[in-house]
Amino acid sequence: MEKLIFKYPAASELVSRRAHVGVVASGDMEVLLEPSGAPGARIVVNTSVDGYRRTWKGVLDRFFSHYRGAAAIEINDFGATPGTVLLRLEQAAEKSRR
Amino acid sequence: MNPVPPSPTALAAEHFLARQSFIELKARERAELLVDAGTARELAGPFDRISSPWLAAQGLVPQADDGVVIVRGAMNARPVVVISIEGGFQGGSMGEVSAAKIAASLDLARKVGEQGTPIPAVLVFESGGVRLQEANLGLALTGEIHRAMLALRRVVPVVGVIPGMVGCFGGMAIAAALCSHLIMTREGRLSLNGPEVIEQEAGPAEFDSHDRKLIWEITGGAQRYAAGFADELVEDDVQTLADALRAALARGVPARHRSERVGEFLERIARIDDPLRFDSAMLRDLFAGLKTDERHVSR
Numbered sequence: 001m002e003k004l005i006f007k008y009p010a011a012s013e014l015v016s017r018r019a020h021v022g023v024v025a026s027g028d029m030e031v032l033l034e035p036s037g038a039p040g041a042r043i044v045v046n047t048s049v050d051g052y053r054r055t056w057k058g059v060l061d062r063f064f065s066h067y068r069g070a071a072a073i074e075i076n077d078f079g080a081t082p083g084t085v086l087l088r089l090e091q092a093a094e095k096s097r098r
Numbered sequence: 099m100n101p102v103p104p105s106p107t108a109l110a111a112e113h114f115l116a117r118q119s120f121i122e123l124k125a126r127e128r129a130e131l132l133v134d135a136g137t138a139r140e141l142a143g144p145f146d147r148i149s150s151p152w153l154a155a156q157g158l159v160p161q162a163d164d165g166v167v168i169v170r171g172a173m174n175a176r177p178v179v180v181i182s183i184e185g186g187f188q189g190g191s192m193g194e195v196s197a198a199k200i201a202a203s204l205d206l207a208r209k210v211g212e213q214g215t216p217i218p219a220v221l222v223f224e225s226g227g228v229r230l231q232e233a234n235l236g237l238a239l240t241g242e243i244h245r246a247m248l249a250l251r252r253v254v255p256v257v258g259v260i261p262g263m264v265g266c267f268g269g270m271a272i273a274a275a276l277c278s279h280l281i282m283t284r285e286g287r288l289s290l291n292g293p294e295v296i297e298q299e300a301g302p303a304e305f306d307s308h309d310r311k312l313i314w315e316i317t318g319g320a321q322r323y324a325a326g327f328a329d330e331l332v333e334d335d336v337q338t339l340a341d342a343l344r345a346a347l348a349r350g351v352p353a354r355h356r357s358e359r360v361g362e363f364l365e366r367i368a369r370i371d372d373p374l375r376f377d378s379a380m381l382r383d384l385f386a387g388l389k390t391d392e393r394h395v396s397r
Contacts, residue, residue: 001154001157001158001159018145020143020144020145020162023124023125023161023184023186023187024159024160024161024165024186024187024188025184025186025187026186028186030144030161030162032144032145032162034145046154046159046160047159048158048159074162076159076160076161076162077159078159
């Protein structure tokens with residue numbers, strides 16, 4: 001298991017609601033998204049697959065290219081593919097806007 | 099000219115497509131859909147972050163709710179607590195936290211009852227049993243679940259559902275057997291030991307864990323219902339299951355729980371002369387007559 005931390009200081013929009021999506025099941029992950037209480041977004045990833053920091057960064061860079069929420073995001077990952085990671089992040093973002 | 103009536107196959111297909119699968123839902127969606135609309139309120143949810151302190155130390159990723167969803171809500175416009183186990187996370191296994199959440203919510207339902215209205219419980223079983231990574235703690239807390247069920251079921255019904263596909267095994271199979279009323283689908287399985295465990299302990303001659311037909315014929319919902327170990331067999335459909343649960347809750351506490359009739363079951367087991375020769379029909383015959391009259395198949 002590996003713990004990765006990422007920061008996106010430019011993400012400054014207010015997050016109004018927290019949101020939880022997904023399950024730590026095979027090939028899936030859960031996302032806990034809540035207001036960070038500070039400027040910028042902070043992402044903590046707990047992943048069962050070691051050695052994929054670059055891939056995580058690539059996926060998160062892509063997500064934060066359009067998402068601007070100042071969110072504290074915790075991800076518990078059980079081998080989700082990059083596509084699933086993006087899907088779960090989008091779901092969490094959408095749910096937090098509802 | 100009269101229109102051609104739809105064929106039985108077309109009707110069956112239409113019926114099949116009209117169903118909303120309960121099995122395909124995650125634990126949280128299951129709990130929220132079972133209670134009356136707008137009444138669901140989660141206790142000890144993911145943002146409370148009461149997760150397993152033991153998994154990360156063993157290199158395993160924890161889940162924020164430790165795989166158990168507790169929802170307070172209403173059914174039949176009366177308070178209920180729905181306890182739903184997430185089979186996708188660690189096989190729905192019972193660790194220290196997940197099992198403690200279940201036992202504590204059952205105790206809470208009883209204590210609230212002592213001060214006023216008792217709160218019945220619905221347990222959605224999806225569990226391989228004790229989480230081996232948390233060994234003795236999981237085992238001890240699973241015992242706490244049993245204790246809490248025995249205390250609660252004296253005042254209000256504790257209704258269980260085994261929807262599938264994980265099934266219900268180990269200590270949670272004991273919990274299922276302690277329920278006031280147990281509902282299964284054909285996709286659910288119920289067994290104290292899983293097929294692999296039996297094979298490992300007693301050899302493939304006793305139970306071949308690769309024989310899927312055998313597994314479903316012995317531990318599947320249809321067989322468990324026919325042999326009297328489950329009270330009801332329902333289709334995998336959210337509304338059907340919710341209706342069956344509401345009816346079971348309305349029926350109240352049974353005069354005698356199945357587990358209080360253990361002597362009758364043991365007497366039947368004692369009739370088996372060759373434990374290596376069994377099949378589903380033989381087991382149905384063996385336990386015939388132990389079912390109570392109220393049991394029926396809901397469609």
